[in-house]
Amino acid sequence: MPEPVGAGREDAVGSPAEPGPVRIAVDLLGGDRAPAVVVDGALRALAADPALGLLLVGPPEVADLIVGALPAVDRTRATVRPVREVVAMADHPTRATRADTTVGAAVRAVVAGAADAVVSAGSTGATVTAAVLGFGRWPGVRRPALAATLPALAGPVVLLDVGGSLEARPTTLLQHAVLGAAYASVAHDVRQPRIGLLSVGTETGKGDRTRRAVDAALVAGSLAVDARYVGLVEGFEATAGARADVVVTDGFTGNVLLKGIEGAYALAGEPPQRGAAPRAAALLGVGGTVVVCHGGAEGADVASGIALAALLCRRSAVRRVRALFPDPIRDIPTDTEVSA
Amino acid sequence: MPEPVGAGREDAVGSPAEPGPVRIAVDLLGGDRAPAVVVDGALRALAADPALGLLLVGPPEVADLIVGALPAVDRTRATVRPVREVVAMADHPTRATRADTTVGAAVRAVVAGAADAVVSAGSTGATVTAAVLGFGRWPGVRRPALAATLPALAGPVVLLDVGGSLEARPTTLLQHAVLGAAYASVAHDVRQPRIGLLSVGTETGKGDRTRRAVDAALVAGSLAVDARYVGLVEGFEATAGARADVVVTDGFTGNVLLKGIEGAYALAGEPPQRGAAPRAAALLGVGGTVVVCHGGAEGADVASGIALAALLCRRSAVRRVRALFPDPIRDIPTDTEVSA
Numbered sequence: 001m002p003e004p005v006g007a008g009r010e011d012a013v014g015s016p017a018e019p020g021p022v023r024i025a026v027d028l029l030g031g032d033r034a035p036a037v038v039v040d041g042a043l044r045a046l047a048a049d050p051a052l053g054l055l056l057v058g059p060p061e062v063a064d065l066i067v068g069a070l071p072a073v074d075r076t077r078a079t080v081r082p083v084r085e086v087v088a089m090a091d092h093p094t095r096a097t098r099a100d101t102t103v104g105a106a107v108r109a110v111v112a113g114a115a116d117a118v119v120s121a122g123s124t125g126a127t128v129t130a131a132v133l134g135f136g137r138w139p140g141v142r143r144p145a146l147a148a149t150l151p152a153l154a155g156p157v158v159l160l161d162v163g164g165s166l167e168a169r170p171t172t173l174l175q176h177a178v179l180g181a182a183y184a185s186v187a188h189d190v191r192q193p194r195i196g197l198l199s200v201g202t203e204t205g206k207g208d209r210t211r212r213a214v215d216a217a218l219v220a221g222s223l224a225v226d227a228r229y230v231g232l233v234e235g236f237e238a239t240a241g242a243r244a245d246v247v248v249t250d251g252f253t254g255n256v257l258l259k260g261i262e263g264a265y266a267l268a269g270e271p272p273q274r275g276a277a278p279r280a281a282a283l284l285g286v287g288g289t290v291v292v293c294h295g296g297a298e299g300a301d302v303a304s305g306i307a308l309a310a311l312l313c314r315r316s317a318v319r320r321v322r323a324l325f326p327d328p329i330r331d332i333p334t335d336t337e338v339s340a
Numbered sequence: 341m342p343e344p345v346g347a348g349r350e351d352a353v354g355s356p357a358e359p360g361p362v363r364i365a366v367d368l369l370g371g372d373r374a375p376a377v378v379v380d381g382a383l384r385a386l387a388a389d390p391a392l393g394l395l396l397v398g399p400p401e402v403a404d405l406i407v408g409a410l411p412a413v414d415r416t417r418a419t420v421r422p423v424r425e426v427v428a429m430a431d432h433p434t435r436a437t438r439a440d441t442t443v444g445a446a447v448r449a450v451v452a453g454a455a456d457a458v459v460s461a462g463s464t465g466a467t468v469t470a471a472v473l474g475f476g477r478w479p480g481v482r483r484p485a486l487a488a489t490l491p492a493l494a495g496p497v498v499l500l501d502v503g504g505s506l507e508a509r510p511t512t513l514l515q516h517a518v519l520g521a522a523y524a525s526v527a528h529d530v531r532q533p534r535i536g537l538l539s540v541g542t543e544t545g546k547g548d549r550t551r552r553a554v555d556a557a558l559v560a561g562s563l564a565v566d567a568r569y570v571g572l573v574e575g576f577e578a579t580a581g582a583r584a585d586v587v588v589t590d591g592f593t594g595n596v597l598l599k600g601i602e603g604a605y606a607l608a609g610e611p612p613q614r615g616a617a618p619r620a621a622a623l624l625g626v627g628g629t630v631v632v633c634h635g636g637a638e639g640a641d642v643a644s645g646i647a648l649a650a651l652l653c654r655r656s657a658v659r660r661v662r663a664l665f666p667d668p669i670r671d672i673p674t675d676t677e678v679s680a
Contacts, residue, residue, distance in 0.1 A: 090545075153607055167548050200591070200592060201429065235596040235602070236603025239600065239603035240606070249596070251540070252548050255575070256593050256596070260597040260600045260601050261604040263575060263577070263580055264579050264604035264605055265608060
């Protein structure tokens with residue numbers, strides 16, 4: 001398994017309060033409204049962060065729209081990797097492993113040391129597939145998780161998984177709890193994160209068989225990181241953050257919940273005081289820094305995805321989260337898993 | 341299996357534009373803040389609907405708070421069934437079948453013809469259990485579904501299941517699609533409802549194995565009611581309503597989504613133009629009218645739950661939805677179900 005690429009460089013970068021140079025590979029063709037919103041997002045990100053460099057992965061004429069819009073002095077901050085193919089939403093994700101697709105080429109660029117992280121607003125399945133095959137999964141990680149951070153009332157809440165994998169298995173949810181705790185600590189400086197397991201009520205026993213098994217395992221102390229399990233939480237916890245800093249669920253439920261919250265904010269007519277639903281999520285459990293943007297991302301969303309990737313690189317997040325991830329965590333016996 | 345109780349009476353009542361007398365059995369002890377919010381809700385409901393009668397199921401001294409607050413001329417509109425036990429959230433739901441619990445007694449009262457419908461803000465599992473055992477399930481219904489109606493941007497959207505059952509099986513989801521279509525037609529006058537299957541993307545193939553199997557079956561024409569399947573929809577469809585009038589999902593995901601939307605509205609600081617997330621849902625697939633209120637319901641929520649129950653009785657909703665529900669719908673082969 002490859003080490004997180006660019007880890008040494010990240011270490012040289014210093015603390016997040018002291019931003020250093022970092023280069024992000026951006027998939028120019030990923031997303032429902034690519035390349036326009038990606039061009040917009042890349043320019044916004046470059047303008048906001050003087051130490052940021054981009055590796056533009058896509059058709060040269062699209063990259064030229066970005067480079068051409070930069071002041072002459074800044075043009076060296078953007079380099080180009082010419083690729084013409086994209087993995088469309090309807091394509092099979094394994095297409096993403098090809099070097100002639102934007103997301104496949106972006107992952108390869110990071111593996112080769114030409115960039116520190118990948119950002120794509122394309123098919124989530126394709127990006128996860130490319131990342132797993134290009135960077136490798138950490139030992140013991142069954143399924144990588146996509147972690148979104150919501151600006152909840154009481155502070156940031158990490159919601160995971162929001163779509164890295166879709167089937168809910170107890171062992172996968174236990175891993176999500178550990179990954180989420182480590183991520184909250186590294187990315188959001190939360191000490192002893194409070195971990196909640198998403199269910200349909202807070203009383204012990206509420207939920208399907210999977211949640212009941214995971215709840216019992218977490219109560220029994222399976223966390224193995226410096227975090228505190230607070231028990232079952234409900235859907236509103238993701239926006240309240242009153243009881244938990246990390247809300248753990250399967251990727252299907254988390255994806256639906258995140259998009260439902262997004263829809264509610266859209267209907268409420270204005271973004272809440274503390275900011276809108278996040279449209280970028282970090283992939284945890286693979287040996288490289290990957291940020292997945294919402295397929296319907298706007299330019300500002302792509303820019304915040306790039307900024308998140310830069311933050312994670314500067315904090316050496318992949319290395320630090322991995323260091324907090326224990327040896328393969330104990331499986332829950334198979335007979336407690338969901339069966340048909 | 342008993343016929344829907346009070347069906348003949350409902351027929352005599354006439355159209356919903358012409359409200360007629362109806363009597364709702366109210367569980368005085370159900371809910372996190374019972375009995376106070378139930379007393380408040382009952383009084384609000386009686387004040388709003390002159391043709392409404394209530395059967396108050398609970399301790400007489402609580403019922404007296406309601407009766408005593410009514411003008412003398414209205415006191416015959418509230419009758420009392422003295423019951424002292426409640427099924428608490430932490431109790432096993434089967435306790436709800438006992439006649440000395442409020443929800444068990446409320447269901448028995450409807451079976452005996454003393455009321456037309458049951459409203460409870462108590463444990464959902466307890467209410468569903470009492471309803472299934474007291475009223476019976478319709479032939480072919482595997483799991484009754486709780487249907488919530490959200491005031492989406494483009495009109496009402498029926499979301500189901502929001503917690504009637506928790507495990508996602510393809511056949512159950514197909515049944516939810518049929519029940520939801522019939523309910524949208526009867527309760528919301530939607531002609532040829534557009535049915536969407538909740539998933540993590542709109543392209544064919546997005547989702548877990550269960551959604552892929554159900555999507556294929558719905559595309560193949562398994563709906564069997566006058567409705568139109570529009571394909572996969574995402575979480576924001578529940579508040580947008582742009583593509584679907586009915587959003588179909590399992591009870592775990594639907595419950596989480598509904599509470600997430602509720603939390604987002606709470607964080608957004610003000611209810612959206614079209615109204616807040618519903619805090620009452622109708623139980624579909626059993627031989628009686630049952631409305632389940634959110635455990636955290638306020639008085640206004642309980643009142644709207646009672647009003648919903650009255651509307652459903654006046655529209656003979658149970659009889660009409662059941663008439664639209666076909667003979668046991670064809671099972672999807674077991675090998676497409678989720679396995680551990």
